[in-house]
Amino acid sequence: MSFLGIDLGTGSLKAAIVDELGREQAVSSVAYALDTPHAGWAELDVRTWWRALVDAMAGLPRDLRDGVRAIGLSGQMHGVVLTDAAGEAVRPAMLWPDSRALDLLDAWPEPQPNSVAPGMAGPLLRWIVRHEQQTARRTRWALQPKDWLRVTLGGAWVTDPSDACATALANPAGVWDTALLERLDIPRAWFAPLASSYAASGALSQQAAQALGLRAGIVLATGAGDTPCAALGGGLSRDGDALLTTGTGGQIVVLADHEPAAFKGLHRYRAATDHWYRMAAMQNVGIALERVRAWLSYEWADAYREAFSESANDSASQAADTKPDASSCVTFLPYLSGERTPWLNPQARGGWLGLSLEHTRGAMMRAAFEGVAFSLRAGLDAIRASGAPVAALKLAGGGSVDARWRQLLADALDVELHAVECPNAAPRGAAILGALAYGHWQPRDLAALAPHATRVAGPRGDAALAERYARFLDLYGRVEPWFGGTPRADLR
Structure with missing residues (x-):
C-alpha cells in the first residue's frame, strides 16, 4: 500500500510515492517555464501542467503506481486559474510572480490581516474584471492551481483554508470575504466551498486514471498550498x-x-x-x-x-x-x-x-x-x-x-x-494528506512521521x-x- 503526492510548483511538477510508513519510494519531476507575454506578466497554459503530470507519472515504477491507494495535492500559492462550468480554462493561469495588478492594491489599504502582493488572486481578479470583461463573462470558477488539478483528476469543486487565506479575498481563517468581493465587483459564485486539506474530495476518474497509469476510483484529498505541505512533509x-x-x-x-x-x-x-x-x-x-x-x-x-x-x-x-x-x-x-x-x-x-x-x-x-x-x-x-x-x-x-x-x-x-x-518535502506532505483522507493515518500520528533531522551547525x-x-x-x-x-x- 502506498500514497501519491503531487506538487504543482512554479517551475516544475513533482510526483512522489511514499509507503505506509511515510518513506519515500520514488520521485519523478518535470520542469517547465513560465510565459511572459508582456512585461510583468507571469502566465502558463494549464495544459503544460497536465502534460508534465502525465510525463512525471510515466517516470514512476509501474509496480509502485499499482499500489497507490490515495492521492494528495500540493500547489503553488496565490495565483488563479479561471475556468468555465466544465472545468476548461478560459485563459492561461495567472501566477504569483505576476505584477500587472501592482496599481490596483489600493483596494487593500493598511492595515491588512496579511500582506497583499500583486500576484495574489485578489488583485489579479480585480485586473480581470477591469481589463478582460469577456473572460470574466465566460468564467464560472476561480480556482487555485492545485484545485484546478484535482478537478481535472475527477475531484470535487472545493478549496482548502491554507490556499483560500492567501488569496487576499478571505479572512485569515480562509473564509471568503463576501463584503470585499462585492466591493471589488468580483462574483462570489466564482469561489469554491471550503473543505479540510485532508478531507476526501472525490475520486480519480477513469479517463485520468488511464492517462496516468493508475487505478480509477483512488481517493483524492483536497490538498493544500505548497508551503504548508512542505511544513507537513518536513516534520x-x-x-x-x-x-x-x-x-x-x-x-x-x-x-x-x-x-x-x-x-x-x-x-x-x-x-x-x-x-x-x-x-x-x-x-x-x-x-x-x-x-x-x-x-x-x-x-x-x-x-x-x-x-x-x-x-x-x-x-x-x-x-x-x-x-x-x-x-x-x-x-x-x-x-x-x-x-x-x-x-x-x-x-x-x-x-x-x-x-x-x-x-x-x-x-x-x-x-x-x-x-x-x-x-x-x-x-x-x-x-x-x-x-x-x-x-x-x-x-x-x-x-x-x-x-x-x-x-x-x-x-x-x-x-x-x-x-x-527529506529532499522532497512538499510532495511528501501531499502524500500524507492523501493517506489521511484514505484513513490510513490520523492527525495525532503526524509527529511520529517526522523525517530524521541531523544537527549540522550551531551559532558561535x-x-x-x-x-x-x-x-x-x-x-x-x-x-x-x-x-x-x-x-x-x-x-x-
Whole structure:
C-alpha cells in the first residue's frame, strides 16, 4: 500500500510515492517555464501542467503506481486559474510572480490581516474584471492551481483554508470575504466551498486514471498550498516547530496551535492540518546568489571556495589584532527583485557598498553570501518580534547543502540548524494528506512521521558578524528612499 503526492510548483511538477510508513519510494519531476507575454506578466497554459503530470507519472515504477491507494495535492500559492462550468480554462493561469495588478492594491489599504502582493488572486481578479470583461463573462470558477488539478483528476469543486487565506479575498481563517468581493465587483459564485486539506474530495476518474497509469476510483484529498505541505512533509507538527527553506527565495515557517497576532511584514496562514503558521518570506536567496555568481564568472565550487577563504582571512587577521581584511568592509544588499519580509517593498534594489581597489571577486562573493544570510535574519527577527522565540530551525532546500554556508547561516541567524532528511518535502506532505483522507493515518500520528533531522551547525557568537549585520540594517534604512520607499523606523 502506498500514497501519491503531487506538487504543482512554479517551475516544475513533482510526483512522489511514499509507503505506509511515510518513506519515500520514488520521485519523478518535470520542469517547465513560465510565459511572459508582456512585461510583468507571469502566465502558463494549464495544459503544460497536465502534460508534465502525465510525463512525471510515466517516470514512476509501474509496480509502485499499482499500489497507490490515495492521492494528495500540493500547489503553488496565490495565483488563479479561471475556468468555465466544465472545468476548461478560459485563459492561461495567472501566477504569483505576476505584477500587472501592482496599481490596483489600493483596494487593500493598511492595515491588512496579511500582506497583499500583486500576484495574489485578489488583485489579479480585480485586473480581470477591469481589463478582460469577456473572460470574466465566460468564467464560472476561480480556482487555485492545485484545485484546478484535482478537478481535472475527477475531484470535487472545493478549496482548502491554507490556499483560500492567501488569496487576499478571505479572512485569515480562509473564509471568503463576501463584503470585499462585492466591493471589488468580483462574483462570489466564482469561489469554491471550503473543505479540510485532508478531507476526501472525490475520486480519480477513469479517463485520468488511464492517462496516468493508475487505478480509477483512488481517493483524492483536497490538498493544500505548497508551503504548508512542505511544513507537513518536513516534520512540523507541534506548536513552535520551525523550518527554513532556501531555494530561489527563502521562507521561515513557524507552526502555531492558535491564530497568531497580526504583525507587519509577516504572513499568518492556515496550515495543512488544524494548525496555523507564521511565515517570513524573503524573495532574494538563491536567485541573488546565482546572479552574483554569474556576474563574477564563478563556477559554484569556486564561488564557495573563494568566498569562504575570504572569510577565513578576515577571521585570522582580526584574531591577530591586525588590520581587518578588506572583505569585512563590504556590505551587499541582495534585494534584486524587491522584498517581502520584513520591508514589504517591491521597489527595493541591491548592490555592494564599501568596495575599494583592494577588493577581490572573492570578497564580493563573500559579501553576497553574508547579505543573503542577513536578509534571512531580518525575516527571522520579525518572527521573533511577533512573539515566537526561535532557537532552532529545521533546514530544507537545495540551496543549503554546503557546510560552510550552513555555518554562516547558523551564525547570522543565531540558531541551531538541523538538516531534514527529506529532499522532497512538499510532495511528501501531499502524500500524507492523501493517506489521511484514505484513513490510513490520523492527525495525532503526524509527529511520529517526522523525517530524521541531523544537527549540522550551531551559532558561535561571532561578534564581528553581528556588527556587520547591524551595518546591513543601517544601510538598508539609509538607502530605502532611493527606491521609492520610506525610511525604516523599525521592523514594525
